[in-house]
Amino acid sequence: MRHILSILVENEAGALSRIAGLFSARGYNIESLTVAPTEDATMSRMTIVTSGSDDVIEQITKQLNKLVEVVKVVDLTEGNHIERELMLVKVRAAGKDRDEMKRLADIFRGRILDVTDKSYTIELTGTGAKLDAFLQTIEPGVILETVRTGASGIGRGERILRI
């Protein structure tokens, strides 16, 4: 099963490699990993999307907690949560396809950030599934380049992760 882990970690050199190293050393999956400092610059917030059986996820959580620099770990998928990912995609947009591409971006609530006479660069946010859906809708040959951030997540309602 797919899980989204939210991690508060000391903003120290090496913390990221400790976490990434843990996943590779123990053979856990990383689907995506995002990290940036929080409002408190001494701490970073990381979102890791991983997958595994309940036993594996339990071990991942325990192993993460064991790392000295990890302050807190929460499995967002255990409760209601919001998940968002940002994608920038550059597509071929020339001739009669140009309008169609614009319409499609609108349908997915995308924004066109950059335009040339042959291409659009579109910004899209949403769940990973929505971004996948967008890419599947357009012809593969039309896609020139994609870049995705990986998911960030936060609990819904009163669920708060802080120290």
Added chain:
Amino acid sequence: MELTGAEILIRCLQEEGVEYVFGYPGGAVLNIYDELFKQNRVKHVLVRHEQGAVHAADGYSRSSQKIGVALVTSGPGVTNAVTGIATAYMDSIPMVVITGQVPTAAIGQDAFQECDTVGITRPTVKHNFLVKNVDDLAVTIKKAFYLATTGRPGPVLVDIPKDVSQQKADFSYPKTISLRSYNPVTKGHAGQIRKAVQLLLEAKRPMVYSGGGVILNDAADQLTRLVHLLGFPCTNTLMGLGGFPGTDPQFTGLPGMHGTYESNMAMQNCDVLLAVGARFDDRVIGDPAHFYRADRKIIHIDIDPSSISKRVKVDVPIVGYVGDVLSEMVKQIESSPARPDPVALKAWWAEIKEWQRKDCLRYDRNSKLIKPQFVIQKLYELTKGDAFVTSDVGQHQMWAAQYYKFDKPRRWINSGGLGTMGFGLPSAMGVQLANPNADVVCITGEASIQMCIQELSTCKQYHLPIKIVNLNNRYMGMVRQWQEFFYGNRYAESYMDALPDFVKLAEAYGHVGLKIEQPRDVEGALREALAQKDRLVFLDVITDQTENVFPMVPGGKGLTEMILAEEL
């Protein structure tokens, strides 16, 4: 007061009460060595290879309640130390390793003797630090000692660039420290403890299985009280020997791959298993699926939550210091009128006695060749079970664990987790320094001893009167045994051709060497060696080449699928 980084480091070590630093100098640590030179509170032990420094610090930690410290230079100093660090990590041994690094400005430039120390050692330490600013040095050292010794202990490494050890800063050593991201759960959950006690009191076929956690947490007394109070059988893992007295009638011997028949049968057939500071290692439970198939309830006390339900799902997990949890259990049982069902317990013991009748550690006592088991038994008798015994890795290690009975904790020193050949001699140096008046014996094999043989020179320099018992079977015996059992007697590269004359070798290093070739000479030679209180004696004991370690649970098999001696 302004001090240089090197002065600060030494002051920190003094504040921590560090008695010995085991190390080896080099460019990146010269500032530190210069400060060591100028004082005499922290004594330096010069090893002959950095692996030896770390093993010695490790043996020092294991055999005392103090903490070993190692000091090595950058680059090759660090890479040589890695085996030692990984060894300590696998067995959760508290230790602080100080490493020199190239100057901060040179980091990343492929400087001479540069390596990414923090990167290389990361998976083998509890934590590590690179100190980039001399102002952070004292607090980092404080953190290192704190992390190494609290929670689940382990080695912590501090990498100090050469310019940092030179720069000056105000020195004050923090009295205490806390880290917001590090708060190990140390006190067992009261409700879980009550549940566990309930289960123990209702058990009909109970078994207690304890490991290294009991030794590390100095909880042998608490464990012994609990086991006596309940009247249950008890097994100690290779890391846990001495946690419960080896001569106690309730002790059933080792569990696992080379465990006794009775321990393994009881582990599998019990209805309640109390695991204390043990981690259901593959060498202990065999095939986890086979182990789990048995219908029993498992209580697991451990300081590390990630050890719980890692390999085997347990019913009552208790996270906390094992000593405190055991004390609480004893208290609850003592204040309760309930006791385990005596009839059921009697029947269970009868079953265990029946298994014991297999006499699974039997061996040929009339052999014309020296049986390694016999040597260990004699050693046990002559030292009255009171020696500190270190070992290397192989058959000799298993025989030592099987035939030397440890009544006290911290007497049996071996690399259980990583299984590091070369550990025996250097760790014995640390043991001897921590216990200057004790008999320290290193039980080894002719292959293992050669992995750190250079430390004989260190032993000479510091007058360490270690007794080395080299069970010389002219084979990498444990490898040969696997090849005999599982590879059709094809002894690929497991014969040690061109062995040195160990007697001459010992003499060349300034020690006493003795070669023993007849069973009748074993006792006398051991006596003679042990009588030499101020000399290192190297006993080269020529043993039966074909002897194997029994019982044996082949890799991947179930715990009760043991090969016993008579079956071959």
